[in-house]
Amino acid sequence: MSRKRALALGASGALSAGTLAPATASAHGLVGKQDLPIPRVLFAWAAAIVLIVSFVALGALWKRSRWESGVRERELLRFPRWLEIPCGLVGVALFGLGVYAGLAGTKEATSNLLPNLIYVLFWVGLPFLSALFGDVFRPFNPWLAIARASGWVVRRIGGDSVPEPLPYPERLGRWPAVVGILGFAWLELVYVDKDNTVTLAVLSIAYCVLQLVAMSLYGADRWSRRGDAFGVYFNLISRLSPLHWRDARLYARTPLAGVVPLNAVPGTVALVCVLIGSTSFDGFSQGQIWNGSNGGAGLAGRLQDFFTGLGLSLQSALEAAFTVGLLVMIGLISGLYRLGVNGMSDIGERYPASDLSRRFVHSLVPIALAYVVAHYFSLLVYQGQATAYLISDPLGDGHNFFGTANVGINYTVISATQVWYAQVAALVAGHVSGLILAHDRAIAIYAKPSAATRSQYWMLTVMVAFTCLGLYLLSESA
Amino acid sequence: MPVRSCAVMAALLAAAALTGCAGTSSSAPKNADITVNVVNGKPQGGVKTYKVKKGGHVHFVVKSDVADEVHVHGYNFHKDVPKGGTVTFDFPAKIDGGFIAELENAHQTLINLQVEP
Numbered sequence: 001m002s003r004k005r006a007l008a009l010g011a012s013g014a015l016s017a018g019t020l021a022p023a024t025a026s027a028h029g030l031v032g033k034q035d036l037p038i039p040r041v042l043f044a045w046a047a048a049i050v051l052i053v054s055f056v057a058l059g060a061l062w063k064r065s066r067w068e069s070g071v072r073e074r075e076l077l078r079f080p081r082w083l084e085i086p087c088g089l090v091g092v093a094l095f096g097l098g099v100y101a102g103l104a105g106t107k108e109a110t111s112n113l114l115p116n117l118i119y120v121l122f123w124v125g126l127p128f129l130s131a132l133f134g135d136v137f138r139p140f141n142p143w144l145a146i147a148r149a150s151g152w153v154v155r156r157i158g159g160d161s162v163p164e165p166l167p168y169p170e171r172l173g174r175w176p177a178v179v180g181i182l183g184f185a186w187l188e189l190v191y192v193d194k195d196n197t198v199t200l201a202v203l204s205i206a207y208c209v210l211q212l213v214a215m216s217l218y219g220a221d222r223w224s225r226r227g228d229a230f231g232v233y234f235n236l237i238s239r240l241s242p243l244h245w246r247d248a249r250l251y252a253r254t255p256l257a258g259v260v261p262l263n264a265v266p267g268t269v270a271l272v273c274v275l276i277g278s279t280s281f282d283g284f285s286q287g288q289i290w291n292g293s294n295g296g297a298g299l300a301g302r303l304q305d306f307f308t309g310l311g312l313s314l315q316s317a318l319e320a321a322f323t324v325g326l327l328v329m330i331g332l333i334s335g336l337y338r339l340g341v342n343g344m345s346d347i348g349e350r351y352p353a354s355d356l357s358r359r360f361v362h363s364l365v366p367i368a369l370a371y372v373v374a375h376y377f378s379l380l381v382y383q384g385q386a387t388a389y390l391i392s393d394p395l396g397d398g399h400n401f402f403g404t405a406n407v408g409i410n411y412t413v414i415s416a417t418q419v420w421y422a423q424v425a426a427l428v429a430g431h432v433s434g435l436i437l438a439h440d441r442a443i444a445i446y447a448k449p450s451a452a453t454r455s456q457y458w459m460l461t462v463m464v465a466f467t468c469l470g471l472y473l474l475s476e477s478a
Numbered sequence: 479m480p481v482r483s484c485a486v487m488a489a490l491l492a493a494a495a496l497t498g499c500a501g502t503s504s505s506a507p508k509n510a511d512i513t514v515n516v517v518n519g520k521p522q523g524g525v526k527t528y529k530v531k532k533g534g535h536v537h538f539v540v541k542s543d544v545a546d547e548v549h550v551h552g553y554n555f556h557k558d559v560p561k562g563g564t565v566t567f568d569f570p571a572k573i574d575g576g577f578i579a580e581l582e583n584a585h586q587t588l589i590n591l592q593v594e595p
Contacts, residue, residue, distance in 0.1 A: 033552040034576035036592055293527065411552050416574035417595045 030110055030119060030195070030386075032409060034286070035378050036416045037476035038423065046424040050431055050467050054460050057435055058453060065444035067260040073244060073251035081248050088145025095142035095208070097394060102201025105395030109195035110386070113394035118200055119188065120383045122230075124376040130234045131369055134243035134250075137234040138224075143211035144231065147220035150212075165219035168226060173266030176214070178274055180207075180229020182330075185278035189285065190322040192315050226265070233275070236262075237369055240433070256433055259365050260440070264358035272364045273337065276466070277330030279371040283473035285325060300325070333466075337364065340462035347458075348451025359445060360459060363438035367466050370430020374423040374470060378414070385409045423474055431467040435460070506594040508534040510571070514588050516542035519581070527590040532574045536591070538567040546584055550591075552577040 038046075094117070102114035109115045126137050138144070154162055187194055187203070194200075215223045224231045239258035244251040262268070284290055285300070292298030297305075300321050307317035338353070341360065345353040385407075392405040399405065414422075438459040439452075446452040472478055506529035515522040530536055540548050545561040552573055557565040571593045579588045 032554075032577070033573070034578075036574070036576055036594060296524075408554070411573045411575060415595060416593075 030115055030383055031379065033378075033382055033411045035419050035423075035474070037287075037478075038420050038471065038474045040475060040477070042420055042424060043471050043475040043477075046428060046471050047468050050428060050464060050471075053428070053432060054435060054464055057432070057439070058456060058460065061436065061439045063443065063449060065440050067254075067257050067440050068444040071253055071257040071260060073253045076243075076250045076252050078249050083248075084139055084145075084148075087139035088142075088149065091140035091142040091145050094140075095204070099201045099204050101394040102197040102204070105197060106397060107197055108396060109197065111390075111393070111396030112197045113390045114197050114200050114204075115195050116383065116386050116390050118204070120379065121387060123184070123188070124372070124380050125384065126230075126234050127237045127369065127372050128380060130238035131240050132243075133238075134241040134245050135235050135238035136245075137231065137238075138245070141224065141228070141231055143208045143215070143228065144220055144224045146208075147212055147215040147224075151216075151220055165222065166217050168218045168222045171266055172226070173268065174226055174232055174271050175267035176227035177229045177232035178267050178270045180227075181233060181271065181274050181278070184229065185274065185281075185326065186323065189278065189282055189326055190319050192319060232271070236271070236365055237372075240366055240369060256366065256437060259362045259437065262362040262365070264361050269337070269357050269361045270334070272361055272368055273334040274330055275368040276364065276371055277333040278326060279368070279375050280333060280469065280473055281326045281329035283375055283470075284329060284478060285322065287473070287478035288476075289478055290325065336465055337361075337462055340458040343458035343461075344455045347455045348446045348448060351445070360438055360441060363434045363441065363459065363463075364466075366430045366433035366437070367463065367470075370426045370433075370467075371470055373426035373430075374474060377422050377426070378419045381414055382409055382411060385413075424471070427467050427470045430470075431463055434463050434466075438463070506531045506534075506592070510534065510536045510538075510591070512537065512589060512591075513539040513541070516540060516544060516581070516588070519544045519546075519584055519586060521586075521588045525587050525589065527592060529592045529594060530571045532571055532593050532595050534571050536567070536569050536571050538569075538579065538589075538591075540565050540579075540588060542581070544581070544584070546581040546586075548579060548588070549582040550577065550579045556582070 098114045098117040101112055101117075105112045105114070129136050211223070211228055214227055217223075218227070225235065226232065236259075239262060240256055241258065242252055242255045244253055244258060288298060290298050290300050292301055300318070303321035303324060304314070304317045307320040308314060310317075312320060338357065341353045341357045344356050344360075345351060351359070386409055388404045388407045392402045393399045439456060442452040442455050442459070443449065446455060508531050510528050510530035512528050538550070540559060541564045542548075542559045543562060545559065545563075547556055547558050548565055548567075549556050550567060550569075552575060553569060555567055555569065557567065559565045574593045574595045577591045577593070579591065580586055581588065
């Protein structure tokens with residue numbers, strides 16, 4: 001993650017601007033250990049494997065669609081509906097504890113539960129859990145639980161006089177979630193004061209209130225599936241999982257297959273591009289092109305100088321520079337996908353590009369997950385350990401509830417080499433998964449197999465580009 | 479495009495990727511001897527990156543014109559440095575990864591230390 005680099009950057013940016021003070025001197029990081037860049041040899045091998053696998057897959061994959069006619073699910077177990085109540089209570093309690101720690105606890109980010117809860121367990125931990133175990137966030141979603149509980153109370157009291165929720169505007173689609181994810185990415189990757197515990201607590205409350213208002217207007221269930229940024233994001237990732245929680249039952253299904261029936265309402269393509277783009281920028285903003293190397297100014301320093309030249313303060317100029325970087329990276333990802341889709345629109349049935357863009361977006365979901373795994377796997381392994389001492393002393397004021405307050409972080413549980421292999425494996429796996437999903441869709445929508453294959457030259461180019469970009473961002477060249 | 483020409487293309491691209499990158503792997507020195515001069519609360523010459531091989535030895539000296547605490551992250555070493563004073567860290571590089579050392583109270587990064595496996 002970029003926290004520590006932002007500090008280094010402040011120094012280099014200030015250097016290029018002469019005698020100015022370091023711009024990000026107030027930020028404090030959670031991260032004690034960063035990943036080493038992937039060595040070039042490993043990078044080259046991974047890229048070569050990706051290329052070979054891709055081209056072999058074109059000829060070798062199945063010829064008739066396997067998933068489009070519906071995915072078979074096998075029931076594993078049933079559980080009583082009332083379980084939703086204790087789950088919701090746990091979610092609300094954790095939310096309350098985090099916010100309380102943020103407001104009342106120490107201002108030192110590494111000793112306060114809230115930054116760890118938000119940036120590590122929630123933002124990184126839940127996508128990992130969702131990919132493995134399905135949409136496990138939903139039963140614990142605190143705002144959804146509060147909205148459901150209050151809806152139940154209101155119906156008990158008001159009876160038939162309670163108005164029906166408004167119809168959710170179809171044109172809105174997943175756009176509210178896009179705005180929410182973009183806002184969170186900005187907070188995490190751009191905002192200088194991102195580790196301020198009070199700010200984080202206030203933003204958490206504000207987000208919760210906003211969700212409750214929207215849920216009361218459009219219905220809790222509807223809004224949570226379209227507008228709640230985190231609910232939508234974790235659900236999207238959970239569709240790759242072999243487990244599916246639905247109607248008080250747990251089902252097993254083929255991994256990846258759950259994302260095939262994804263209804264690509266407006267905003268879905270943007271959501272996936274924002275996810276991939278923001279993770280990409282997180283990687284890029286830690287590299288030497290952005291930060292400069294050994295005292296020399298990088299892109300960020302130059303952009304910062306440009307914005308201070310326009311009259312912005314050092315801190316605002318740095319944020320402006322990072323905002324530009326984030327938006328350009330998201331634009332680059334969107335443009336790359338659009339390019340592939342445009343290429344496809346000339347083939348076979350000549351589907352319009354906007355149509356194809358929605359039809360193939362599900363194949364980018366495993367790539368979005370792969371980027372998250374590659375960039376944040378080590379963060380979860382190292383910083384996740386901080387939970388042990390934070391849960392014993394959530395406010396950082398010397399308590400020791402569970403006797404674990406003095407447990408430190410063991411940075412040797414996985415080695416730098418193991419992190420590299422995990423990163424490369426994640427990107428290659430994401431690439432192959434995306435390839436399979438796109439292939440299955442292509443043979444379903446094109447009547448002629450030759451058209452389906454030709455359409456996949458384009459998707460293949462897009463995916464090879466994404467995967468090589470992902471590898472490049474982790475390498476020492478970036 | 480038939481499958482065979484795809485395979486040929488893939489092989490060519492892979493060969494290009496491999497030859498283009500062969501032999502450029504960086505090698506870190508066995509030991510690191512690092513001295514940082516802190517002038518006006520900032521490292522002279524900017525924040526630099528130092529590499530060292532895992533298992534080697536790190537000798538890290540900070541001369542500071544401000545009083546603060548020097549913190550080597552990851553290894554978690556803390557030492558106070560008085561104004562105009564010097565602190566020295568000597569330690570075996572036994573954890574691989576990227577670490578920073580900073581002036582803890584000023585939140586000023588001094589160096590990036592990369593311990594390579």
